[in-house]
Amino acid sequence: MKSTNKHNGQIVIVDDQAINLRLLSEILSEEGYKVRSTIDGEQALVSIGLCRPDLILLDIKMPGIDGYEVCRRLKATPEVRDIPVIFISALNTSEDRLKGFELGGVDFISKPFQRQEVVSRIHTHITLYQTQRELTVQKADLEDRVRERTAELLDANQALKGAQRIASLGNWEWNFATDQVSWSDEMYRILNQDPQRTVPGNNAYIDSTHPEDQNRLRQTIVESRDNLQPFSIEHRILQIDGSIRYLHTLGEIVVDKSHQATHMCGTIQDITEQRQTQEKLEQANTVFESTAEGIIITDAKQHIISVNPAFSEITGFKRHEAIGQNLDFRHSIQHKPSFYQTINQALLKEGLWRGEMWNTCKDKTVNPELVAITAIRNPQGELTNYIMVLSDISSLKKSEEQLEYLAHHDPLTDLANRLLLNDRLEHGIATAARQNNSLALLFIDLDRFKDINDSFGHTFGDSILKLVASRLKNELRTTDTVARLGGDEFIILAENIQDQSEIITLSQKILSIFIEPFAPNNNEIFVGASIGISVYPDDGDCAATLIRNADTAMYQAKNAGRNTFRFYTSELTAAATDRLQMETALRRAITNNELSLHFQPIVDPSSGKTEHLEALLRWHNKELGNVTPDRFIPLAEATSLIIPIGEWVLRNACQEMQKLLQLGYPLNKVSVNISSLQIQRCDLPKLVAEILQETGLNPHHLDLEITESVLMDEPEKVLLALNQIRSLGVTLTIDDFGTGYSSLSYLKRFPINTVKIDQSFVRDIPHDPNDEAIARAIIALAQSLQLGIVAEGVETDAQRSFLIKENCERAQGFYYSRPLPPERLIDYLDAKQKTENEIQPCTQQ
CATH class of the missing domain: 3.30.450.20 (PAS domain)
Structure with missing residues (x-):
């Protein structure tokens, strides 16, 4: 029958017979004990050392070391020698039992096992062991507590003295029956009294109190004794050296069983530091709050x-x-x-x-x-x-900003004054020197401004100056500085100048603001200006020199008839005059019918067939003669004339291509170069659609060529425009590929159809292996991206052979034909039809 009482404890069983282990484990587990078992004496020693059981059941006869040896080793180990050991054995002789008891065993259990005997014996010894262990712990704890309490009592007096000294706290006692007063050592220190000379008492205590506080202290003590009530009072003491300290005194009445007052006891504490700290805190809080x-x-x-x-x-x-x-x-x-x-x-x-x-x-x-x-x-x-x-x-x-602004700006026009101009000019010179750039100084003087002041008064003249300042600021770049030196003199500082054309363009813009009349107070008046220009580093390397030379150039402009500009250097002035003449002529080129288109064939290098043309702009002026594109195209870009000129080119190229197709020539496309300004400043997709509809040219016959730099400027806007153009059916070509900011991301992102190899990479083929490698790489790149490829600048048969070998689709250059006017282009196409499969170098110019 299983026991219903559960026991606590852990038991280790050591027996080399598995059946014994299983039987004992089942019995003891059912009784609630935790059981570990092993069949080996060595393993038993390790297990017992780890788990520290409450009892060990140890078989005597085992292989290896027997139970006696295991017990002997256990009792030799201090950590486990108190654990009770019960031997289990079939041996039951008195000699065996005596040996087991001598080794430290507490009992024997005979085999075969009797359940009640096993449970009873084990429960008895575990209970004894656990009780003994608990008593041992309690005894050790009690001994520790006794030692601690003894130490506390021994140190109590010293600790109290130390605590009183740290807290500046003394205690006293007044026996009413004997009228004796006792003080602690700290009382003497607080009152600054000598223990050898002072007898403790109320008089000694009150006499040390500040005279102004003595009556109040004495009255408080008397009332406390009469009313049997505790008291608390703060007062001062006056020390021998005249210093004052603050004390807090507490007193309490002690009564006997009959409720008669027998004693008064209390404490005094030196609170001088706390009082001073409190005063400082109150002062600090007042400062903090106010x-x-x-x-x-x-x-x-x-x-x-x-x-x-x-x-x-x-x-x-x-x-x-x-x-x-x-x-x-x-x-x-x-x-x-x-x-x-x-x-x-x-x-x-x-x-x-x-x-x-x-x-x-x-x-x-x-x-x-x-x-x-x-x-x-x-x-x-x-x-x-x-x-x-x-x-x-x-x-x-x-206030500082206002003072700073007033110190650096003209109060009338709100422009920079001479001080700020000099500062920015010196900084600009240092930057230009470091970056190897140029800057320009434009000295502006209004023409005949004295006559305006004399005729209309200085108030009217001031209005003119403010209007001039406003127009100047509207025409300048954000990086430019416009300053008023005084009177009717203005200076413009233009930094990061790349070439002379930028200065000329800026000068023309400035002169253009004087075309419209000024109308202060509804009185219209025309004002002109003369501009003198100096350039760093050619005309000076310091601010004073540049201003002086620009002033000199301004007087040259005055002498030249006013309302114009002059450079300090005569050569620059001549170049500016030439450019101005060219710009004036270019503005009239379209209306004077001076522009024309030439067409250069684009050929299949393998078959020699011409299926593609590039439209190239030409300009002939009766005074300037034939002006090369490298001279007038940059000028057209700088002055924005490229927009109307580009529209003229696109319209005429489409018209000529439509005529050629109607005449039956087997041409696929005509390429037209597009400027970045046409994309940025006008609706190019709309313009292309209108011209195609107007000329009747199928969009698939039109190809627009753009440079890599076009893709760099406002790429999102460019991408939108190019996608709209592609949606019309027009194809797109990157011109001069490899000479700009080449990037594979452009080829992937933008809707490009064809890549054109710049002639600089073709010119030295086959003499320059680097050019061959670059051309070969561009061809391979285009083929891998399934783009068309055109090589320009082909002039020799060796170049043609190289392109054929590399499977270049199309080529153009003087080897095939120079750019031709429309009438000579027809002759060329007629001749090509007769010799369609022949490729002969072009010898005509």
């Missing part, structure tokens, strides 16, 4: 624990909104993270940082503040707090 500067107190982790009213007034954050926030909750994007890192490093190293900081207020504004942050450490050197003091300096900043 100061105009904002104050923030944080803990060691910079979490805000207190702010004063001024902080809320300055920032808009109320006290409860700031407390708990980290000190960085007002940081602004005005400062980089490195700025705040520098502050923290200074606080860690020096404990203090002062400076200006832009912080965010509750209304999201960012205000400048003068800030001082101090790190607070305790006597042990541990960081405990941070204190930030801040002042709103936004008004001061505005």
Whole structure:
């Protein structure tokens, strides 16, 4: 029958017979014991050392070491020798039992096992062992407590004295029956009395009190005794050296069983430091609450624990909104993270940082503040707090900015004055020298402005000057500076000048603002201007020289008839005059019918067939003669004349292509070059669609050529325009590929059909292996991307052979034909039809 009582404890069974192990384990487990078992004595020693059981059942006869040896080793080990060992054995002789008891065993259980015997014996020995172990622990604990209490009692008096000394606290007792008063040692020190000379008593105590407090102290003690009530009083003592200290005295009545007062006892404590600290705290709190500067107190982790009213007034954050926030909750994007890192490093190293900081207020504004942050450490050197003091300096900043602005700007026109101009000019010269660039200085003087002042008065003249300043600012780049030197003299500083054409264009823009009349107070008047130009570094390397030379050039412009410009250097002036003449002629080129188109065949190098043409613009002026494209195309770009000229080219190219197709010539496409300005400043897709409809040309016969630089400028806008053009059926070619900002991403992103190899990579084939490698790579790239490929600048048969070998689709160049006017193009096409399969070099010019 199984027992219903469950026992606690852990038992290790050691027996080399598995059946015995299983039987004992089942019996003991059913009784609630935790059981571990092993068949080997060595393993048993390891297991017992690890689990420290409450009892061990040990078989005597086992292979290896027997049960006696296991028991002997256990009893030799201090950690486990107290664990009871019960031997289990079929042997039952008195010799065996005696040996087991001598080795430390506590009992024997005979085999075969009787369940009740096993359970009873084991329960008895485990209970005895657990009780003994608990008594041992209690005894050791009691001994420890006795030792501790003894030590406490021995040290109590010394500890009390030490505690009183630390707390500046003394105790006293007044026996009413004997009228004797006793003091603790600390009382003598507090009252500054000599224990060898002073007899404790009320008189000695009261006599040491400040004269102004003696009556109050004496009355308090008397009332306490009469009313049997405790008392508490603060008073002063006057020491021999005349110094004053503050004491806090407590007293209490002691009564006997009959409720008669027998004693009065109490304490006195020197509270001078606390009183002084309290006064300082009250003063600091008054300052904290009433100061105009904002104050923030944080803990060691910079979490805000207190702010004063001024902080809320300055920032808009109320006290409860700031407390708990980290000190960085007002940081602004005005400062980089490195700025705040520098502050923290200074606080860690020096404990203090002062400076200006832009912080965010509750209304999201960012205000400048003068800030001082101090790190607070305790006597042990541990960081405990941070204190930030801040002042709103936004008004001061505005005043400084206004003063700074007034110091550097002309009050009439709001332009830069001479001081600011000199500063920017010197900075511009330094930058230009470092970057190997140029800058230009344009000295502007109004023509006959004195007559305006004399005729209409200075107020009217001032109105003219302000209008001139406004128009000048509207015409300048954001990087340019316009300044008024005084009177009717203005100077423009133009930095990062790449070539002379930019200066000429800027000068023409400035002169153009004087074309329209000025109308202050509804009085229209025409004003002209003369401009003198000096250029760094050619005309000077310092501000004073450049201004002086620009002034000299301005007088040259005056002498040339006014309302014009002149360079300080005569050669530049001549070049500017030539460019101005060319621009004037170019503006009339379309209306004077001076423009024409030539067409250069684009050929299949393998078959010699001409199926493609490129339209090229030509200009002939009766005064200038034939002007090459490399001269007038950049001028057209700089003056935006390329927009109407480009439209003329596109329209005429489509008309000529339509005529050729109607005449039956087997041509596929005509290529027309497009400027970036045509994409940026006009609706090119709309223009292309209108011209195709107007001329009747099928969109599939039109190809537009763009350079890589076009793709760089406003790529999103360019991508939209090119996609719209492609949707019309028009194809697109990248011209001069490899000479600009070549990028495979352009070929992938933009809707390009064909790549044209620039002639600079074809010209030296086959003599330059590098050019061969580049041309070969571009051809392979186009083929891999399934793009068309055209090589331009082909002039020799060796170049043609190379292109055939590399499977280049099309080629163009003087080897096949120079650009031809329409009438000679027809002759060329007729001749090609007769010799369709022959490819002969072109010898005609």
